[in-house]
Amino acid sequence: MNLINLKPNFRQRALAAALVSSAALFALSPAGAVTFSTPDGVAGQPRTSTAGGASRGDRCLAGAEATAQILPLLPNTQRVLTVADRPTFFVYVPPMTATIASFSLQDATSEHYRTRVELPEQGGIVSVTLPEDAPELQLGKDYKWYFELHCVSELADPDNPTIEGVVYRMPVEADLARNLEQAHSPVEKAQAYGDAGVWYDALSTLALAREARPQDSHLAASWNELLASVGLENLAQAPLAD
Numbered sequence: 001m002n003l004i005n006l007k008p009n010f011r012q013r014a015l016a017a018a019l020v021s022s023a024a025l026f027a028l029s030p031a032g033a034v035t036f037s038t039p040d041g042v043a044g045q046p047r048t049s050t051a052g053g054a055s056r057g058d059r060c061l062a063g064a065e066a067t068a069q070i071l072p073l074l075p076n077t078q079r080v081l082t083v084a085d086r087p088t089f090f091v092y093v094p095p096m097t098a099t100i101a102s103f104s105l106q107d108a109t110s111e112h113y114r115t116r117v118e119l120p121e122q123g124g125i126v127s128v129t130l131p132e133d134a135p136e137l138q139l140g141k142d143y144k145w146y147f148e149l150h151c152v153s154e155l156a157d158p159d160n161p162t163i164e165g166v167v168y169r170m171p172v173e174a175d176l177a178r179n180l181e182q183a184h185s186p187v188e189k190a191q192a193y194g195d196a197g198v199w200y201d202a203l204s205t206l207a208l209a210r211e212a213r214p215q216d217s218h219l220a221a222s223w224n225e226l227l228a229s230v231g232l233e234n235l236a237q238a239p240l241a242d
Helices: 010-021 174-182 186-195 201-211 217-228
Strands: 004-006 086-095 100-106 112-116 124-129 142-149 163-170
Touching: 086 100, 086 142, 086 201, 112 124, 124 201, 174 186, 186 201, 186 217, 201 217
Parallel strands: 004 112
Antiparallel strands: 086 124, 100 112, 100 142, 142 163
16 A cells, blocks of 8 residues: 655644643653663664664765764664554654655555655654554564655655664563553653563653653653663754654
């Protein structure tokens, strides 16, 4: 199935969900640290550097130091997990002259979803959430996603810089379900996901909370710790783009 939509508004979608239980979600956690544990049976290791990550066609970026700095916010593992049927994907883009990118999600045989993404002029962390009218991810199935910056052409072009990532949807196992039920704040909820090795949900939980409470130093510290746990500490201060 080939679906083409405008970029989902992550802030609106995420905040609407958060307001349902905002009193419980935004209670501060005494623990503080949020880290990611590589899930059992998944090969991988923490990144040692955030350098690199983009393919050919860097010339649309603004400044030589920005080249090869388009990065997916992912751990360095062969399989990256979610329990969400329509997860959120995050990419860091530096300041650049390109204004549009495309995001596509594919399984082994066909394209699952495609959308155009507006890029922030000053750079930042861009998010793409699968909308409700997109097919949900199937349990136990691997997908690949691609983020292509339209530098050379507004159409797909081998010279456009492109990064890629992977996602695998797993069921909510009993231990994770119990830990989520006992979580009383975004930090505790994110740590439950992190302990279970469920990266996408740990990251989006904290991103949601930071969107709602951008001045909360406790949430900022937890965000920094989560990114640092997978070698992405250089991106911790990057703004979350609208």
